[in-house]
Amino acid sequence: MNPGIAQRRLENHLITRVGPRRPADVVGWLGAVQAQEYEPAKWALGLRMRDGVADAHVERAFNEGAILRTHVMRPTWHFVTPADIRWLQELTAARVQRVMAPYNRRLELDSRTLTRGTAVIERALRDRQYLTRTELGQRLQRAGLAMAGQRLAHLMMHAELECVVCSGPRNGKQFTYALLPERAPGAPRLPRDEALARLGQRFFSSHGPATVRDFVWWSGLMTADAKRALDMIGARREEIEGRIYWTYGSVRRGALRDHLTHLLPIYDEYLVSYRDRDAVPHGPPTLASTMRGPVTFQHAIIVGGQVSGTWRTSRQGGKVLLHAVPLRRLSRSEQRALTETVDRYQRFLSTGVDLTVG
Numbered sequence: 001m002n003p004g005i006a007q008r009r010l011e012n013h014l015i016t017r018v019g020p021r022r023p024a025d026v027v028g029w030l031g032a033v034q035a036q037e038y039e040p041a042k043w044a045l046g047l048r049m050r051d052g053v054a055d056a057h058v059e060r061a062f063n064e065g066a067i068l069r070t071h072v073m074r075p076t077w078h079f080v081t082p083a084d085i086r087w088l089q090e091l092t093a094a095r096v097q098r099v100m101a102p103y104n105r106r107l108e109l110d111s112r113t114l115t116r117g118t119a120v121i122e123r124a125l126r127d128r129q130y131l132t133r134t135e136l137g138q139r140l141q142r143a144g145l146a147m148a149g150q151r152l153a154h155l156m157m158h159a160e161l162e163c164v165v166c167s168g169p170r171n172g173k174q175f176t177y178a179l180l181p182e183r184a185p186g187a188p189r190l191p192r193d194e195a196l197a198r199l200g201q202r203f204f205s206s207h208g209p210a211t212v213r214d215f216v217w218w219s220g221l222m223t224a225d226a227k228r229a230l231d232m233i234g235a236r237r238e239e240i241e242g243r244i245y246w247t248y249g250s251v252r253r254g255a256l257r258d259h260l261t262h263l264l265p266i267y268d269e270y271l272v273s274y275r276d277r278d279a280v281p282h283g284p285p286t287l288a289s290t291m292r293g294p295v296t297f298q299h300a301i302i303v304g305g306q307v308s309g310t311w312r313t314s315r316q317g318g319k320v321l322l323h324a325v326p327l328r329r330l331s332r333s334e335q336r337a338l339t340e341t342v343d344r345y346q347r348f349l350s351t352g353v354d355l356t357v358g
Helices: 003-012 023-030 039-048 055-064 085-106 111-125 131-143 150-159 192-206 212-219 223-233 285-290 334-351
Strands: 070-071 077-080 166-168 176-179 236-240 241-248 261-264 301-305 306-316 320-325 353-356
Touching: 003 192, 023 039, 023 055, 023 077, 023 192, 023 212, 023 353, 039 077, 039 334, 070 085, 085 192, 111 131, 111 150, 111 166, 111 176, 131 150, 150 166, 192 212, 192 223, 192 241, 212 223, 212 241, 261 334, 301 320, 301 334, 320 334, 334 353
Parallel strands: 320 353
Antiparallel strands: 070 077, 070 166, 166 176, 236 241, 261 301, 301 306, 306 320
């Protein structure tokens, strides 16, 4: 555990430093934000933005296309900006496709089927026809391609990786797909080295101090590419407790939040972006038996930069019930800080939140 690294990361992640007003600015600063759990991922943006931002603001940004959701860098959903989606996809998609190839073979998704299916999808979505996955499955069925379940999901991921589709606006609570050129017109393409350098700048500015292994894990790039990115951007090298960390850029300016405790959602970038976990362990090993699984896969209570518990929510009537499970005894000041951060979460949701601890 290294409190110094943890505190610097909290600032760079915009968790303890007052962030911007727009969701797209948070996503752009971080480079990409893991978002397979959509509702918690909106809070991951909200907690990094200025006070007063509500869930509805993030939802509006998503529906208007200011932030997009797609599979990129790793075989999982991420929020990205329209300005970044194409060069990011072109830089990292080949690695994701290689990872997915054995699964596609087991699902009998050969290159001909993937190409044919993607063409059907492209025709169906033309002229801003935003369709759900189920609706696209029906179009594929009419074209003679039986697609459902995992086969359909993998075909849609392939279409994303090929820069054909990305997220469209939600239809009620359902997600839709859109053509990427229509959702992000003019999205720039970059020469490979320039894309590598830009991704390195984004990661080590917003996630540093971080190791090469962290960057490889987060980006899905090869180690050689990660090291080349570091060389091109001239990142700063630090040796801390026998491990080499890297940072980039000047210290970000702006007011700091006077918060000791934070409620981070499942898969938050502060937790999932790092392969080397010496600086921020994911919970005391001796208490692992009290947890329902790795903290990476739960909502986490962060106190002083360290994982100090988990939390979960349920709904009862018009209220949200938030149950916090500390992994150690919280001091009085930490308990007050927990109440304060729950109040902030309540303002984000724009609904009542009742807290229980234990």
